[in-house]
Amino acid sequence: MISVTIYRTQSGKIQSFMISGHAFYANRGKDIVCAGVSAVSVGAINAVHKVTGITPEFEVGEAGYLSCSIPNDLPEDVSDKVQILLEGMIVSLQTIEEEYGKHIKITFKKQEVE
Incomplete structure (x- = not known):
């Protein structure tokens, strides 16, 4: 399974993200879930x-x-533009998760201190 973790600041801004694992949806080179997550x-x-x-x-x-x-x-x-682009990434990843939830899991974490 692909694990996606989005780290947000206390104020809600995306600070970082981490992706790891494989979807195992299909054979290597034909795995549309892995390809989609990578592309996004x-x-x-x-x-x-x-x-x-x-x-x-x-x-x-x-x-x-x-x-x-x-x-x-x-x-x-600049920060506002970065946030919009990364929020778009999250929407795309959530769309993949909605369809292929057995192969990708998205988790959100918030910082304790800003």
Whole structure:
């Protein structure tokens, strides 16, 4: 199963996200759930960079691992754009989860302190 964890600040802004695991929906190369999650998440990181000029900190690893953190000290207008792009990513991932819930689970966590 793919595990997606979205970390939000106390005020509700997306601070980071982490994705790991495999959907095991179909054989390697034909797994539309893995492909969809990969396209949406990597596309969101690329969109943040292209639209805002900000390069989020990210790490790609084995077993479908992707983590991404947004810098804390962004100007408000840039931060707003980043948040809209990442909220769009979440909507897309939730759409995948609605259809393929046995293969992807999204969890939201909120920081204790801002």
